[in-house]
Ligand code: ADP
């Protein structure tokens with residue numbers, strides 16, 4: 277349960293003075309629905325009102341706070357003209373200008389004959405010194421408040437700075453005093469202030485450097501968040517390990533037969549990874565391991581051999597894919613291998629209904645089925661296993677942590693192997709997986725031809741079609757990926773349909789089309805035709821992005837490549853170069869290119885190392901955007917910026933380790949404070965792993 281000190285912070289913003297439903301919905305878009313969300317809505321700029329010149333010295337264009345005497349109100353002759361108030365000091369005269377003025381209000385706030393302090397942008401107009409609609413008006417006693425530095429926040433329609441500023445002041449009035457969760461020595465060494473002071477300081481920047489992610493206050497807040505993240509991951513991991521306690525050890529009888537039928541030798545890193553995985557499974561702590569390997573590095577066969585080890589030990593194994601196409605692809609690859617081993621594989625996807633589904637579920641429950649492949653349909657509540665020993669999750673970036681946990685609930689101490697083709701940069705790895713064990717496939721299978729990547733102006737489309745034609749005459753097959761248009765799948769599909777029709781003029785019925793709006797069966801049919809060689813050119817939207825394996829495909833054309841992200845381009849390109857023939861990737865672009873787009877295309881041309889590409893991607897897009905992608909399954913941070921704060925991440929990880937080594941259920945005073953930290957950053961799920969959580 278959330279500690280009481282945080283109750284108010286997690287109340288809706290409508291509880292703040294002056295925040296009604298309309299404004300609340302604006303604030304929700306900007307920051308979130310609760311007061312705590314405003315805490316994390318940090319300023320991105322400032323207005324310095326400390327410039328306080330005499331009227332005659334006031335520089336036009338600058339924000340100034342001026343003390344003056346109100347001399348005379350001049351009501352306009354008609355409503356379209358502004359209301360003017362003549363003012364002065366001992367150096368000169370200044371006119372305050374108001375359009376659509378409310379006379380009563382102005383008479384009250386700026387009474388004739390009195391001294392006032394006003395703050396706003398100074399202008400000169402027809403030799404008059406003016407301030408139009410001053411931002412603030414106050415009495416002499418309020419001068420200190422007026423001569424302040426005002427934070428500027430990101431805004432949205434319907435939420436002005438003034439209105440947000442008021443809500444923010446309200447919200448910041450509710451920042452609680454919290455017991456210190458950081459190590460005092462560490463704080464001292466970094467010269468970091470208490471959390472509350474830092475939060476308030478970030479909201480009242482005094483200079484531009486206070487807005488930098490590297491300012492002391494922001495560093496501390498970022499560190500708090502990273503520590504919460506690492507602590508939560510470590511707790512999850514400890515918990516999963518704790519619940520293990522059974523070694524699953526195969527005898528090699530099944531995998532031996534598979535190794536006999538596959539037409540290749542395992543690469544060095546495939547062998548190493550497999551050994552790491554089977555050792556983990558054989559040990560009495562539960563496995564939680566990531567198998568990371570670039571596209572085409574041969575993760576599937578490693579997974580299959582691991583699954584067979586689980587089956588040899590008398591348990592069941594499942595492989596989960598993020599899409600139906602991929603699940604079927606896996607089934608196709610794995611079926612002959614399972615046959616060689618003499619065991620049966622079943623497929624369970626969302627398409628299976630009624631009697632068919634019941635029969636599959638029955639097999640899993642009774643234990644008659646040893647090996648299953650599927651989509652998230654395998655996660656559903658009514659799917660039970662007799663004895664699930666190993667779960668392999670393919671293409672993890674499409675799943676969230678949540679699914680991983682649901683899966684863990686399917687049995688005691690299930691070993692989990694997560695496969696990812698996305699070469700997640702190290703920094704991001706830590707935040708998403710904590711110190712999860714990692715196996716890496718570094719070397720590509722032998723005999724692979726490198727892929728030659730060329731960038732081509734879309735104007736030369738005719739040449740591209742010609743080149744594809746020649747490659748097909750030589751027995752090759754080609755993917756033709758159509759551009760992303762806005763965020764609309766309908767428009768994507770329309771573009772793909774147009775291209776399909778155009779290519780039909782050239783390739784006749786040897787060209788097929790597959791896109792995200794097609795029904796599963798229709799999609800399968802086209803994919804099968806392409807894999808089987810009944811069609812030579814497959815026009816597609818990005819549905820082919822992940823995992824599809826057609827070794828004969830040696831050409832990848834990507835239209836409007838400038839619109840794709842680096843990771844996506846790399847994934848797409850990974851669809852070719854899987855056989856022993858030379859492959860070509862043609863990136864079609866349309867001028868004019870932005871600098872980033874140019875950089876992206878050049879990177880693609882220069883390297884096919886997934887890790888280099890991932891790091892470059894991080895650099896070009898920034899971690900925020902990388903993490904922002906919904907389906908990434910990576911956590912989003914409120915304050916931490918993985919580019920600027922990458923250095924803090926390793927420290928936070930070590931810190932989390934140290935803390936849990938000494939106080940694994942967070943029961944010491946510092947431990948209790950850390951629990952509050954977890955709640956503050958909404959890592960509530962992790963608290964449930966604590967003994968007395
Ligand atoms: P990914 O890591 O992208 O999932 P796959 O497992 O789909 O890669 O493997 C890509 C292709 O490489 C498959 O056709 C697979 O049969 C083949 N392959 C895997 N391991 C080897 C190897 N050691 N030598 C040659 N080919 C291999």
Ligand code: MG
Pocket residue numbers: 575576697823
């Ligand atoms: Mg794969």
